[in-house]
Amino acid sequence: MEAMHPVPQLVAVIFVLLLVALSVNLLARRSGLPYTVLLVLVGIGISFVSDTVPALANMESALSISPDLILFVFLPTLIFESSYNLDTALLRRNSLQILALAIPGLLLSTGLIGVIIWQALDIGLVASLLLGAILSATDPVAVIALFRQVGAPGRLSTLIEGESLFNDATALVVSKILLGILAVGTISGSQLAGGVVDFFILFAGGLAFGVALGYVCGLFIGWLDSNPVFEISLTIAAAYLAFLIAEEVLHISGVMATLGAGLLLGSWGRLRISSSVQISLEHFWDVLSFVSNALLFLLLGMQVDLLELARSWDLILWVVLAMLVSRAIVIFVLLPLFDRLPGVKPVGFGYRFIMFWGGLRGAIALAIVLSLTDYPFKDLFVALVTGAVLFTLLVQGLTIKPVLSLLGLDKASLADRLALFERDLEAHQLAIERLPALQKGGMFSSRIAHRFNLKSRQAISKAKRKIKRFRQRELGHDEELNLFFLRALSEEKSHYQEMFNAGHISETSMRRLLLVLDHQIDTLKYGNGIEDINGHSHYEFIEHWLFRLLGDHTPLQPLVERLRISHINRYYEVVWGHFQGSRHVLNSLEQLAQLESTPRDIVDQVLERFRHWNNLASDKLHRLNHDFPELARLMQVRLGKRIVLLAEIDTTREQAQLGTLAKGAAEQIEVSLQRELKALRGLPIPDLDDDPAKLLRRVPLFGHLTETELNQIAAQCEAMTLEKHDQLVQQGNRSDRLYIVSRGIIKLQSKTESGEQHLSTLIAGDSFGESALMGELRTPDTSMVAQTPTRLYTLSRNNLNQLMAQNPAMASRLKRSDARQRQIHGITEENRKGTERPEGSDEA
Template identity: 40%
Template structure:
C-alpha cells in the first residue's frame, strides 16, 4: 500500500507540474516574458507557498529531483530533437568552425572561469576548473529565436546551434574527467593534462561512433516498415534513449555525443527511411517531447532553489558570475572572429556577437552535471553557485536581451521584409475579394452584407497599395527590390518542390537537397554574394563529397559499398535535375504574376528570367547527358513517373468517391494503403539499370579487340566498375596514382594546372583510357581528369596490371605508346 501511495503521489506531482506548465505557457503568450524564465519563477513561488502555505503543497517542496532523471529521461529527448531537426548539410559546411567553438572554446572558457574562481575563492584549482566546465555549457535558445526573427544568415544560426549541441557533450565529458582529478587529489601536471586529453577524445569520439552505429541499424529497420506511426515513432524513441544508455553504461563513452550522432544521422540519411505519411507526426512528437522535458526541468529548477543556501553563497557567487561573463566575452569577442576566418565559416558582425555574448544562457546541462556530484566534497556549495548563476542568466540576461537587440538597432525588420509583408497582405486581400461572389452565390449571406464587405476590402486594398507604392518609390533601392523579387521566386520554388514531394515524384533526400540549394541561393542574394551557375553543384558540397567518397574507397572499397553509393548519387542527381527542370519551367511560365511585373523594375525581371533560363539549360543538359550515357536508367525513371501519375489519378478518384459515400471507409483505407505503397515503390531511381556489362563495352578498347574470349574474361574479372557523377574529379594532378581507368560510358575532360593557369589538354570518350603515365612510371599524376557527364569507368589496379599484361600482351604496348604520345602533347603545351 505504501508503494502504491508513493506512485499515486508521483503521478499527481507530474500531472500538477504539467498543468502548471500549460498555465504558464498561456500566461507568457499574453505577458512579454520568456517561457523558461516564467517557469523558474513559478517553481520558486511554488516552493515558497509549499513551505509557508497550504499543507497539500508540501509534496512540491518535499520532492527531490534526481540527477539521473535529468540525465537519462529529460536530456536525451532535448538533445535528440535538436540534432534530428538540424540542417545537417549546413552543419557539415560549418563543421570546422562549429567544433572550434564547441571544443577549444569550451576549454578556454573552463580555464578562464577556473583561474578566476581559484584566485578569488577558497577552492583549489581542480575544483575551480570543474566549476568552470559546468558553467561553460550554453543554452542558446533565446539567441536562436532572435536570429530567426532577425533574418541573419542561416550559417550563423547553424553555428550557434551547433556550438550548443557539441559543447553540451564537451562540458559533460570535461566535468567527469575533472571530477576524477579533483576527487583523487591529483596534482595538475603535463602528464595529467595529456592523460585527460586522451581520455576526453576517446570518450567524445567513442560516443559519436556508438550513436552512428545505432542510427544505421535503426535506419535499416525503419526502411522495412511502411506507414506505421506506432512502430516508427517507437523506433526513434528507442534510438534516442538506447544510444544514450549504451554509450554511458555499456561502453563508458559520452551518452550525449551518442544521442547527438544518432539524431544527426537519423535527421539526414535516416529521414529517407521514415515513411512520408509518418514524418510530420514524428517531427511534432519530438518537438513536444523536447518542450515537455524543458518545461519540467525549469519548473523543477525553481522548486529546487534554496534561497537560504543562495544567501550563504553571496560572498562567492559574484566572483563566479563575473568569471562566467569574462569567459564568454573572451570566446565570443576573441575566438569567434578567428573562427570566422576558417574555411566554410561566415564572419560574424559585432552587433550579432554582442547578442551571442549576452544570450549565452546556462540551463539544463549545467544543472544536470552539478546535481550528479553526490560524493564530491563541495557538492552543496556548487549546487548553490550553479543555481545562482543559472538564475542570473535567466532573470537578468534573458529578460534584457530584447532591450540589447533594440539598442543595437537589430529589431527593425529590413525594408525588403516590410515590402514583402505588405505585398503578401495585399495578395491576401485580392484573394478575399475574388472569393466574395463565389460565397454570395452559395447563399451564405445577403447581397447587402457582401456589398459592405467588398467596400471594406476595396478600401483596405487601396490603402495597402498606397503604402506599398510609397515604400517602393521613396525607400526601396534597386538592390532591395532585386532581393525582394528573388526571395518571392525562391519561396515559389520551395512550394513547388513540396508539391512534387507530397505527390511522390521526388524522394525525401532529394527534396531536402533541393530546399538546401534554394536556402543557399536565398542567403547569397540577401547578403550580397554571387548566385551559383548550378545550385545543385555547390563548391562546398563538392569538396565534402570528394573527401567522403575517398574515405569510403579506402576503408570499404573491397565491399562494393562505395560503388553502390556512387550509383545512388548518379540516380539522385538525375532526380534532382528533373525536379529542377520542372521548377524552372513553371517559374518562367508564371514569372510575371509571381513578381508583380507591372510594378517591378523591368531590368530586374529580365535578370531573374535570364537566371532561370540558365538554370533550366543546366538541368536540361544534365538530363540529356544522363539519357545519352545511361538510356536504360532514364527509360526506367520515365516509366516510374508514368506509373506514379496514374496512381495519383486513382487516389484522387477514390477520395472523391469516398466523400460522396460510394465507397465505405474501410474499403477506401485498404485501397489507399495499396496505392501509397505503389507510390513508394515507384519513387527514386533503380540503380541496377546504371550497372554495365563489361564484356560488351570493353570490346571497344583497341588492345582488347584481338584477345580471345577466355583470356578476355580473365582480364575483365580483374576490373572494377566505378560510376562518377557529373562534374566530379576522377583523378587529381599531383596525387599518387596506381590505377588505370578505361572509359565505358561518358565524357572525361583532362586539364593541367601550369603556373597557376588551368589548361584543357584533351576530351576522352567511351573506349579511351587514362592514368597510364602514373601506373607505368610510379610518378604523381600529371593532370586532373574530371567527369563532364555521368561517367562509368573500369579500374585496373597495379597489383592486377602484370597479370593482365600476361593475359593480354597488347595492353603493355598500347599503354607505352599512349604514354609516349601524351608526353609529347604535354611538352608541346
Template identity: 30%
Template sequence: MPESVILSEEGIIILLLAIAIVMSIILRRVKFPYTIGLFIIGFVLAYFIAPNVSFLSPISGYVPNSDLILYIFLPPLIFESAIALNSRLLFKNIVPVLVMAIAGLVISVFVIGLLLSYLTPIPLIYLLVFGALISATDPVAVIALFKDLGVPKRLFTLVEGESLLNDASAIVTFNIIMGIVALQAYSGGASSIEEISVFFTYSLLFSFAGGIFIGSIMAFAIYGTIRASPDHPHLHQTVSLVIAYSAFLVSEAVFDLSGVVAVVAAGIIVNRMTSRRLGPAVREDLYKFWEYIGFLANSMIFLLVGITITSLGEPLIFSWGFVALAGAVIVAVAVARAVSVYGLYSVTNIIERDRSVSRSYQTVIFWGGLRGAVCLALVLSLPKEFPYRDMIAAFTVVVVVFTIIVQGTTTGPLIRFFKLQRPDNVLEFERLWLSVRSANESRKALLGMKDKGYIPADTLDSASSEYDTAVKDLREKFADFWRDCPGGDSIRELFWIKAIEHEQECYRRMYDAGLVSPGVLERLLYDADTRVDKIQSEGIYPSGTRYYSPVLKIGARFKKDISPLFGKLYAGDRKEELLDELFLMYAVSVSASETRDWVLDVADETGSGRTIIDPVVEEYGRMHESAKAGFRSLADSSPGAVNSFYDYLVSGIAISGAKKMLFDMKEEGFFDEKDIEAEISRLRREESRAREKVKEF
C-alpha cells in the first residue's frame, strides 16, 4: 500500500474523527440515525463549508484511495459484525442467507446489466461491472434502527447475515467480471457463455472456500493466546485485531481469495472460542472493544462516503435528461433487488416450509438494502482509463445517495407499518418496570445503612418513605396500565422472551463457574434461541418441545452408527455422553427453578395478571420436574456416574468461589498481582484435574 495512503491523509482522518465525536453527541440527542446523519454532514462539509474555510480546504475535492476503505476500514467493520452475530441463529437460517448472498447477488448483477443495456449505449459487459459493484448492500443504518426498534432476532439475522456474505460475493463477482473485461481486451474477442459460466462458478466457489479456510486458520491463533494468558483482555483484543486484518490481507493479497469471507469465518470462530474459553468479565471487555472499533470504522466510512460523493459527482451535468437517466438507474437497481428478494425467498420458502420468511420480512429486507462504502471503494478502484468510468461513477453516486437518504430514513416507518417493532405498550411496561425495580433497590440500599449508624435514623426514614411513596405511585400506574392495555399478546410475548433470556443467563453463569461443559451449553443455548425464534417469527409458545442443533443430531447419530465397530474405543465417549446428560439435567433443573421464581417476582413487582404469567410459570415448573425426573432416572441406572458428578460439582462450586474472590482482590489491588495470578493458575489446574477425574467411574 502506498505510503501516502497513511501519511498524507493523516490530518484529514484526525479531523474527521473530531467531527464524528461532536456529531455523535448531537445526532443522538436529536434522535436522528447516526450513520445517515454522518453521511449528510460529510456531504455538507465537503460541498458547502470546506471550500470557504481555509483549514478545511483539504476536505474539498478529497477522494480517498480505494485501499483505505477496503484494507483499513472494511476488515474491522466486518469482524465486529461477525463476532457479535448470533452464530446459532445464523446457521439456523443459513439456507436463505446463502441463497440471497450468492444467487441473489448474481441475479441482481444480470438484471441491472440487462435493464440498463436497453436504456444506455454502454456495452453489457461494462454494465455488469456496475451491477456487481452496486449490488453490495450496506445496511449499517438499518441494523442500528433494528436495534433501536427491537425487531425480531430472525429478521436481524437474515439482514446482517446476507450483508456480510453479500459484500464478499460482490467483491469476488466484481473482480471476476473485471478479469473477463481484461481478458477480452487482451484477446481481442469474446469468450463463449459456457466458458464464462464455468470460470465464474469455479472462481466464486474457490474464493469462498479458500476464504473460509484462511479465516479459520487465522482464528485459531487466539486459542493459543487464551490458553497461555486467559486473564489479559488487552492481549486478546490485540490478537483479535491482528486476526481481522491478517485474515483479510492474506486472503486478498497473497492467495487472491475472498478477504471478506475470511474475516467473517474468523469472527464467527473467535466468537465461539471466546464465549467458551474466556471468563465473563474478560469476554465482555473483548466485545466492548469491538463495539468501539465498529463505531470508529462506521463513523469514518460514512463521513468519507458523504465527502467522496461530492468529488465523484462534480463531472455530472444536471440536465433533465440526466435526471431521467438517474431515475431509470434507481428503478433498475430496485427492480433487480425486488426480483432477487421476492423471487428467491419464494424458492427458499418451498424448500423450508416450516421456516418460511413472511412477506413483511421480505419487504423490509428489500427496502433495507442500502448501498454505501463497498460500492464506492469498488468504483474508486476502477482505472482512470476504464471505459465509461465517469458514467459508472455517476450511476453509483445516484444509487448510494438515494438508498441512504430515501430508503434509510423510510425503513423505520416501514417496520412500524408492518408492526415488526417492539409495541408501544411493551415499551411503557418496560419503563414502569424499570422504575419500580430502581425504586425498590434504592429503598433496600437505604434500609441496609440503618444498622451501620453512619447516617441519622430520621434522615434515612424520611428518604425511605419517599421511595415507599414512589413505589406506591408506580403500582397505581401499573394498575392503570393493566386497565388500559389493549391486549395481552405483546406483554405475554415479552414475559416469555425475558424468561428465556433469564434462563440463558443462568446457563451462562453455570458455564462460567465450570458447572456445564461447552457441548451442553451449546445444546441449551440452541434450544433457548429456537424457542425465542418460534415466539417472534411464528407466535408459537413453548409447550414442552425441545430443539436440538442439526449438527449435534448428525454427530450423535454418527457416533451411534460407528459404536459397534469400535467397541472399547467408544466406551469413553459413552461415559462422556452420560455425564453430559447429567450436567444437562442439572442445568435445566436449576435454571428452570430460578427462572420460575424470577417470573413470579416480576409479576409481583408489576401486578401482572395470572392469565399472562401462569403459562410461563407452569412451563418452567414442568421443565424443572422433568429434568429432576430425568436426573433421578440416570442416577438409578448409573450410580457411579452420579457419585462422580456430585464430587465434581462440589469441587467446581468451591473452585468457582475461590476464583471469584481472587478476581475481586485483583481488581481492588490488595495483594501482589503475580501472587494472585499464580493462585488462579493453580485453581485452573485443579479444575482441569477435576474434569478428567469425573470421567473415572
C-alpha cells in the first residue's frame, strides 16, 4: 500500500484523534470521571502500545506536541473562550483576590518552589526559579468542567478560572525574564529593576492592547446587519490577532492581549452582537474549545515517556512536594492577608482548600518547558514538569470531586434547587392545560388522557410536598424574599433584553438600565437585602454643575447645547425603559406567584416595591413630557414605526417558511427592513429649529426685512440657557432686550397686593420685549421665569442701534413696523378695556 503524503496523513491523524476524544467524552459522562484526565490516560495508553502497533506509531510520529502548537494554535482559543464566558460581575467583585493570586501569589510560589528545588537538587538558584515559574501557572480546565457538572458555586469557579487566566501571563513573562538572566549568567540590581519594569510593561501593555482590539472588533460587529458569518469570524480574528500581534510585533503578553479582548467582547461587546447570532457564537466557541482541549490533552498523554518518568521518580517527588507546599502557603497564608482589606469579601476555608487542591498544572507549563531550546537542563526539566503535570491531573484531578462532596460544595444554590422543584410543578400544570386540546383534535383516547392527567396531578402534589419541605428546612423568610426578588429582577432584565432586541431602547440606555439592575442583583446576592437605589440621576443636577461650568458665552457653546439635548434625550429613554420594565414585572409577578410556591405576603412585599419604582418612573415621565414635549412626540412616532417594521419582518419570515415568498427575495426584504429598524433604534437627538434667523422671521417687528438683514441681526443675537425655575427678568427691573424662545417654556407673571398673577406663557417661537428693544423706557410690571430647562436668544438695543446706524433703509423699515405694532396693540388694548364692566353691572 502506498504511503500517505504528509498533509493527508496529518489531517487523518487529527480527525482520528477527534473521534477518540468523542468516545472518551461519552465514557466520561457515563463514568463520572474528569474528561481531561481520561484523555491523558488514553494518550498514555496510545503511547505505551505504539511500539507494537504500526498504525499507532505512525499516528504518534505524525503529530507531536510543540510549544508553538500550544501557544499559537490551542492557547488563543482556550483563553478567549474562557474569558468571553467569564462572569465579569463576579470577576470584578473578586478582582483583588484574583490579582493577588496571579501576581504576588505566582511570584511567591516561584520563589518557594525555586528555593526548595535549589536546596534539594543539584540545580542552580536561577534555574530552580525558572522551574518554579513554569510550575506555578495553574490550568483549571479539568476542575471547571467538573464544577459545571456538579453545579459548584459561581464564585469558586470565578476565583479558580480568573486566577488561571491571569497567572498564565505572569508565568510566561517571569519565565522570559529569568531566561534572560540565565543567558547573562549573573544577577544584578539593575537587572532585577529592569525585570520588574518589563513585567508591568508586558502585563499591562498586553491587557491594554487586547482591550483596544476588542473594542475595535465590537465597533465593527455593531455596524453589521445581523450577519453570523462576519460576527463569528471577527471574534476568531480578535482572539488570534490579539495573541500574534502582541507576541510577535509589539513583544508584550499575548495571553493578556487575548484575555483583554475576550473580557471586553464578553461584557461590553455582548450587547453589540445580534441576539440571533449570540447562541450560534457561543456554540461555535464551545466546539472550538472542546476540539482544542481534546487534542491538547491527548497529545500530552501521547508525549509521556513512562520509562524516563520512572528513572526520575525521586526528583519528581521533590518537585511535587515543593509545588504543594508553595501552593498551600499562597492559598492559606497570602490570600487571607488580602481578605482583611476593606470592602473585600473573605474566601472561606472550604473555598480555599478547593483552590489549593484544584490548582492543577497543564498546557502553559508544558509550552514553556518545551520552548527551552539549547538549554542544558531541558530534558530534565521536561521530565520533571511532565511528572508534576501528571500528578496534578491523575491524583488531584481524580480526587477533586470527592473533596467537593466532603466539603458540601457540590450542592446547587438555594435558588437553583428551588427552581428545579418549581420546574416540575410548572411543567405538569402546563401538561394538564394542553391535554384537552389534544383530545379536541380527535383520535385520542380519553382513557389515556385521563391517565396522563392523573400522573401529572400526582407529580404536582409531589412537587408541592418537596417545595414545602425545602422551605421548612432550608429557607427562612428573608432568604425566600431574596429569592423571589431575584426572580423578579431577572424577569425585568429579560424584558430589557427583549426591548433592546426589538430596537425600542438604544445600547447606551440598555447599559445604564443593566448597570442599576446588576447593582440591585449584586446587593441581594452579596449584600444586606434589597437596596432602593435611584440609578437615573436627574438631568438638572448634571446640567447645573457641568453645563453652567462651561457657560453660554464660550466657543464650546454649540457643542455644550448639543450635549445638553443628548443628555436629556438619553435620560428620557432610560426613564421610559425603567417604566416599561417595572410595569412588565408587575404584570408578571402574579403569574410567578400562581406556582403556589411563594407565600402571598412575600409576593405583596415585592409587588409594593415595584409599584413604588413604577410610580417614580411614571412621575419622571410626566415631568419630562411636560418639560420636553418634542421628545415625547418623537418617541411615540419612532415606536410606531418600529412596531410596523417588526410586523413586516415577522410576516416576511412566515411567508418564506410557507414557500409563498422566494427565499432569496425574503432575505433581501428582511435585510432592508433590518437596516431601517437599526436606524430607528433608540431615540436620537431631535433636530430642533435653533436657527436665530428663522426665529427672528417669526417676530412681527422683523417681518418685512430681507434675508440679508435678518442674517445680520441674527449674528448679533446671543444664546442663553436657563435651568428650571431660573428668573430671566425680575419685576421692576428695566430691560432693553428682545427675548425669543428656541425651546422650553417661559412664564410671564406679576406680583400684586392680592398675590401672584399668571399673565401668559411663551413657548418655542414666541418673543417678548419688542417695545423695549425699540426704545420704550418704562419700568416693567412683569417677571419672566423658566418653567422648564429653556434655550433662548436675546438681542440688545445697543447692538440693534449699531446695525440701524449702518443701514438707514433697514432702520426706516423697523421704525415703520414698530409704529404699526404699537398702533395694533393700542387698538387691542382699547377694545379690551371697552369690554370690561364694573362689578355688579347688569349683563346685556
